[in-house]
Amino acid sequence: MVKRLFSFSVMATCGMLAAGSAAVANVIYVTNEKDNTVTVLDSESLEVTATIDVGQRPRGITLSPDGKELYVATSDDDVVRVFDTQTLKQKHLLPSGPDPELFDLAPSGNPLYIANEDDNLVTVVDVDSQQVLAEIPVGVEPEGVAVSPDGKVVINTSETTNMAHFINAQTYEIFANVLVDQRPRWAEFTDDGTLLYVSSEIGGTVSVIDTNSAKVIHKITFDIPNLPPESIQPVGIKITHDGGTVFVALGPANRIAVIDGKTFEVRKYLLVGQRPWHMAFLPGQKILYTANGNSNDVSVIDVDRLKVTKSIQVGRQPWGIVVSPEQGEEK
Amino acid sequence: MNQYRQALILPAILAGLWALILLPMAQAEELPTVFAAVIRVDNPNRPQPISRLDLAPDDLGFAGGDLATSDNLTTGRFLGQDYKTLNIAATPETAQQALEQALAAGVKFIVVLASADIVLELANAAGERALVMNAQAPDDSLRNDNCRANLVHIAPSRAMLSDALAQFLMWKKWNRWFLVEGSHPEDKALGDAYRRAAHKFGAKIVDERVFTDTGGARRTDTGYVQVQRQMPVFTQRAGKYDILIAADEAGVFAAYLPYQTWDARPVAGSAGLRPTTWDPSLEAWGATQFQRRFEKLSGRYMRVEDYQVWLALRVLSEAATRTQSVDHQELLKYMLSPDFELAAFKGEKVSFRPWNGQLRQPILLTNGHIMVSVSPQDEYLHRLTQLDTLGIDEPESTCTGFR
Structure with missing residues (x-):
């Protein structure tokens, strides 16, 4: 597989990489909630290659499956902005309703499902026509959104109702509601779609839900010596392709919990920067990056050794993070 | 949706009558219902506030309750539970009467905005017929010598x-x-x-x-x-x-x-x-959406009384959701158990002190324009929860009502 230097033009412009560099680098994008910017990092050099002004209070961030479009929820502008990853220029806006925070793309890249906290709705937006396809009434303060690997089920967590709502992606109807602990923030499917992990920030737990029965089969709790339990606030979740290892960002506990995906036991706590919110894998999953809100940096985790190897200064209050996909057959 | 919400009606007697007339109509769906009343006892002798910004709006407290009932109904529709709340404004003289009317209408949960003497009077009068939730009176005596087994405190103590x-x-x-x-x-x-x-x-x-x-x-x-x-x-x-x-x-x-x-x-x-406990400037911990929901509903900023009534009704909903019950004794039992926890836009869960029925909660420190800090401060530790560094702790408590 030939990897291409991603968004080459930008890096050339920035003069960060010498011509002829053989680096097969990916690009890391980090939303800086306080700075109204996205920091662009090179995964090889771990240098900042660009900083983009993206609008007020950027948080949720994702990429189209081909890596060509970057989606950023700018919460205080009440829109989702779409950027061209080649030029780092804004292409257009997507209607989101007020205060968009988190969203997820269908595996095919269309549509985009956006949690709309103010109106207790999940907004379904066609990213090509840029039209709202549907508005789905859910619980109070919808937050996390996850689309199943087969694209057939959309999960939305509602923070005040404390549920994971299972939505049929065809009919937009809710077919199951699973009660979890207080203030569910993030939902993440395993790659095979059989399990759904939901973090409860205030409850301090992660619920493991069997997606067939829509039942909680296990509740993961955390216990870190010498830390008050209130400081353990699970937010972001990432799972390895085989489902064997689950990483959970614990917010003010300043740690990432590493969980066995079979026994659901916590294997290790990795001390990262302050208040990790969200995480992203490098393709191949050898490296995991965390966006640390209170220390303004990104921690780099070696996934095999379970070691934090580096931290990189980004903008103020980094929140969301995404890494460009494997560059496939393009030459 | 058979949410029973009504505007402020004076005198209280009228409110009670309306409830009796309208209730049978509202029960078409026959869902298990958490039926509450917010009784606000306005004291006409209380001095007016110095700043006009602090003058009490007519729907003080009630608007918070309306938001809670709307939030609760959204949750309830997924679980087959219904929520109804009566808003009753009374005077110190009519408070008892308002309570009796609410109880007669089938109310099992009484949220009270009143001074300590009236809270105690209503808790004594309600006895085993209802759970009384103190959403205003800060008197430590209510949490100690004058505590009652049917009285919980959403409002923090002095x-x-x-x-x-x-x-x-x-x-x-x-x-x-x-x-x-x-x-x-x-x-x-x-x-x-x-x-x-x-x-x-x-x-x-x-x-x-x-x-x-x-x-x-x-x-x-x-x-x-x-x-x-x-x-x-x-x-x-x-x-x-x-x-x-x-x-x-x-x-x-x-x-x-x-x-x-x-x-x-x-x-x-x-x-x-x-x-x-609340300030309209608070934006941390997801509070912005909550502030905006309230402002959309009421057309004004959220006051402390609104927050505390909202919180009281949310406590009920959380207990009803987890227990799948609407019985006030059952809900109280669950509220006081270690299983109870609730997110309340304070950055950590709130829960009850089982020895005196006080809701333990972080306290905001505000200058009226922005939030300056929030206590407990990190440096003050506690064997159980740092929240219990605030107020009178179990070893010093003289409350025997919950033992």
């Missing part, structure tokens, strides 16, 4: 509020306090709470004065002219202090103190830096 401020001031190393208390009984009680907090956390009260309320109009044209001359003189020669603490629950003088003290010192307590 000890919790003063401890929250004290922890922050100790963190700042501003430990020399000049305490100025008002002449009303509640001001004296608040002054006592600050004396207790000073002793508990090691602050020193270097001077104390009483500001006597001589009555008079809330406002006069160019009233500041006299204030600007009186307040410096009142605070003159106070000894060496770091901060002035105003204990003015009646709200008749504290707002005059900032910038008017003889010495260039900050003010805290009832003015300046205030300990509180």
